[in-house]
Amino acid sequence: MESDVARLEDLQGFNEQQEHELSFDDLEKWYQDYIDIHLNNGTYEYICVHVDPQDPVFKALMSDKLDDIGTELRIQRAMDKVGIEQACCHECEHSFTEWPEKREETVVAIRPCSSIELEAAARKKCMFCAFIFSRVRDQINIFRKIERRLELLNKDLSAFIYLGYSTGRRQEIWLTYPAFKDSPHLYVPPGPSALSEVVFPSDYYHHKPGTSLDTANQLLDECIIRHERCSHTNLAAPSRLLYVAEEIPRLVIVNTLPNIPKYATLSYCWGVMQTVRLTRNSLASLLVEIPLTTLPKTLTDAISIAKSLHLAYIWIDALCIIQDERKDWEIESAKMRSIYGGSHINIAASSSTDVTGGCFRTESWYHGGFLARVTTKHYCEVRKFYHADLRSEITTGTPLANRAWAFQERLLAPRTLYFTKRGMFWECLTKFASEYLPDGYPRDQLRLAIPMLPELEQWNWNHVVEEYSKTGITQVTDRLPALAGVARRQQESTGGIYLAGMWKDRLLEQLNWRAQDMAKPRYRGKWIASSWTWVGLNAPVTNSVRPGKVRAVYAEIMNARTSLAGPDPYSAVTGGRLKLRCLGLIRGRHRTSKDAVFSWHDNLVVSSWLPHISVFLDYTNEDFENFEEDLYVLPLVYTSYALCGLILCASPSKGVFYRVGHFRAEEFDYEDRFEMFERAMRDIGTSASSFCYEINEGSVFPYVVVIE
Numbered sequence: 195m196e197s198d199v200a201r202l203e204d205l206q207g208f209n210e211q212q213e214h215e216l217s218f219d220d221l222e223k224w225y226q227d228y229i230d231i232h233l234n235n236g237t238y239e240y241i242c243v244h245v246d247p248q249d250p251v252f253k254a255l256m257s258d259k260l261d262d263i264g265t266e267l268r269i270q271r272a273m274d275k276v277g278i279e280q281a282c283c284h285e286c287e288h289s290f291t292e293w294p295e296k297r298e299e300t301v302v303a304i305r306p307c308s309s310i311e312l313e314a315a316a317r318k319k320c321m322f323c324a325f326i327f328s329r330v331r332d333q334i335n336i337f338r339k340i341e342r343r344l345e346l347l348n349k350d351l352s353a354f355i356y357l358g359y360s361t362g363r364r365q366e367i368w369l370t371y372p373a374f375k376d377s378p379h380l381y382v383p384p385g386p387s388a389l390s391e392v393v394f395p396s397d398y399y400h401h402k403p404g405t406s407l408d409t410a411n412q413l414l415d416e417c418i419i420r421h422e423r424c425s426h427t428n429l430a431a432p433s434r435l436l437y438v439a440e441e442i443p444r445l446v447i448v449n450t451l452p453n454i455p456k457y458a459t460l461s462y463c464w465g466v467m468q469t470v471r472l473t474r475n476s477l478a479s480l481l482v483e484i485p486l487t488t489l490p491k492t493l494t495d496a497i498s499i500a501k502s503l504h505l506a507y508i509w510i511d512a513l514c515i516i517q518d519e520r521k522d523w524e525i526e527s528a529k530m531r532s533i534y535g536g537s538h539i540n541i542a543a544s545s546s547t548d549v550t551g552g553c554f555r556t557e558s559w560y561h562g563g564f565l566a567r568v569t570t571k572h573y574c575e576v577r578k579f580y581h582a583d584l585r586s587e588i589t590t591g592t593p594l595a596n597r598a599w600a601f602q603e604r605l606l607a608p609r610t611l612y613f614t615k616r617g618m619f620w621e622c623l624t625k626f627a628s629e630y631l632p633d634g635y636p637r638d639q640l641r642l643a644i645p646m647l648p649e650l651e652q653w654n655w656n657h658v659v660e661e662y663s664k665t666g667i668t669q670v671t672d673r674l675p676a677l678a679g680v681a682r683r684q685q686e687s688t689g690g691i692y693l694a695g696m697w698k699d700r701l702l703e704q705l706n707w708r709a710q711d712m713a714k715p716r717y718r719g720k721w722i723a724s725s726w727t728w729v730g731l732n733a734p735v736t737n738s739v740r741p742g743k744v745r746a747v748y749a750e751i752m753n754a755r756t757s758l759a760g761p762d763p764y765s766a767v768t769g770g771r772l773k774l775r776c777l778g779l780i781r782g783r784h785r786t787s788k789d790a791v792f793s794w795h796d797n798l799v800v801s802s803w804l805p806h807i808s809v810f811l812d813y814t815n816e817d818f819e820n821f822e823e824d825l826y827v828l829p830l831v832y833t834s835y836a837l838c839g840l841i842l843c844a845s846p847s848k849g850v851f852y853r854v855g856h857f858r859a860e861e862f863d864y865e866d867r868f869e870m871f872e873r874a875m876r877d878i879g880t881s882a883s884s885f886c887y888e889i890n891e892g893s894v895f896p897y898v899v900v901i902e
Contacts, residue, residue: 306352413625623646650687808857
């Protein structure tokens with residue numbers, strides 16, 4: 195430690211010239227604006243104010259330069275002063291023995307704290323400091339820039355760790371930016387997401403975990419023996435597995451084994467290149483042996499983890515699917531529902547961006563939760579400290595979670611071990627736990643958009659599409675195959691007919707998808723599905739219509755089908771055709787895709803009956819920028835708050851259209867909806883026959899159109 199400090203002192207001179215370049219007057223003005231944010235956002239003594247990162251006060255910090263060497267030197271000097279007792283620094287241990295009771299104040303300051311002190315104690319393994327530091331590390335440079343400016347101005351402001359009560363005896367905990375103790379304060383993002391709650395009365399207790407793999411074994415045994423919800427039916431076995439019980443692994447053909455063995459699966463990021471793969475040429479040699487020295491780190495780590503869990507077999511796609519044989523790939527990729535659903539456990543290398551990164555990447559400063567006894571003036575209790583956003587961060591906020599194939603691997607597996615830079619975490623249907631809290635986190639407080647579900651329970655498909663469409667994929671044609679396992683599992687629950695990422699019985703609602711972020715470029719690249727499905731769009735999508743919220747319909751599905759690219763009905767398609775009856779189409783003309791506004795023909799004035807309309811174009815390709823053909827509004831459904839439908843473009847064939855966007859019209863009277871359409875239909879008149887596929891006289895929905 196002394197040599198490190200001496201070296202840093204020698205290097206510090208390099209950064210001394212980076213001293214703050216602002217004048218004293220500029221700093222004083224910034225300081226007054228900084229204080230004004232506190233005072234203008236609240237009058238209560240301890241009010242917690244959200245920080246707007248676009249506020250000029252915080253944007254001004256972007257150009258500040260931190261002295262990284264000097265900062266490190268100060269941290270190491272502070273570490274020399276940190277005393278650890280019962281896994282906490284003396285300051286935190288003192289806070290636990292004088293813990294605030296519930297009072298009339300909204301929040302209570304536990305203790306002052308600087309960024310240097312916090313990181314120093316976190317590095318020395320203080321559980322509470324590491325727990326807080328884990329929440330704010332991404333914002334620590336902003337924190338330090340504020341501290342540095344205040345130091346230059348000789349302003350005696352302090353940051354504080356605050357505590358507030360949410361519901362019952364559950365507490366919220368957060369760190370503030372420096373401020374006067376008795377003034378409103380600004381919390382460091384993400385704010386009050388650190389929680390604590392009473393778990394049981396007890397003698398003094400601090401959790402002292404073993405290794406992450408010891409904890410994993412305990413959690414697996416508990417799940418198999420005690421968790422009724424986690425039992426799963428027998429599913430079809432994969433064609434091949436890796437046998438890893440011996441020193442040198444080898445590939446085995448499953449149907450040559452006396453019975454289907456217990457096996458692990460691996461979820462991981464391939465990266466640019468997979469060094470060892472199963473091919474037609476390598477099949478024979480891999481059946482004999484797979485030397486560990488030829489395998490990348492993620493694969494060797496996964497094999498080691500499987501063996502530590504007393505599993506003799508593991509399934510890894512690169513070594514169990516013949517990579518240069520399309521037929522084998524189609525057969526095996528169609529088994530993802532059973533391969534991952536039938537596994538004993540799934541191993542997720544969550545924080546590695548490629549196959550060389552490995553599984554064990556825990557950052558030393560991180561702490562994901564703990565149990566500790568706290569004492570107030572009137573009682574003692576054991577509290578569980580945890581992060582409310584933790585489950586979402588672990589399952590959906592990692593490099594692996596950005597991979598489309600990993601989306602279904604997580605949802606289909608009965609249980610998953612996540613190896614992340616934050617440590618080892620466990621997820622099954624019954625429990626979410628970690629090496630920090632093996633007894634688990636409160637499930638009702640762990641926010642997650644798409645949860646694991648027991649067999650025969652169905653997911654909210656809108657949520658599935660929204661989350662899945664955020665993921666990236668190397669081959670755009672794999673967008674449907676990478677979701678096929680989830681679709682197959684959903685069909686087992688609903689009995690529905692699957693149509694390229696959508697469901698026939700909900701098609702009228704699910705057609706109302708749109709891009710989530712209209713400001714970002716979007717394109718429909720290689721034709722991998724029909725225009726009416728979201729699958730071909732290279733952007734996250736959402737739906738304007740929520741299940742069960744439809745109050746009226748203006749169209750009816752007559753027929754819908756897709757053309758499959760292979761034998762799997764849940765995998766890739768080459769196209770599709772949708773035929774429906776409707777009240778009519780309203781013709782208009784596109785202004786520009788940049789405006790994202792629908793401009794009506796002069797001879798079809800509809801603004802008087804539909805004054806508020808939002809148009810969401812599906813893509814922003816250059817060939818659509820100067821598009822000047824007629825477009826058509828197709829109303830589909832009315833919800834409790836909006837009229838929703840499609841924007842179509844005509845093909846050369848009469849009555850056949852393709853989708854180019856979605857519209858939503860709000861703020862009009864629900865009771866007048868039929869009158870609106872009657873007026874629109876009168877405007878269209880007999881010209882409707884010129885662009886509809888056919889007309890069914892006397893039908894509630896007389897006009898038939900086809901969308902491809």
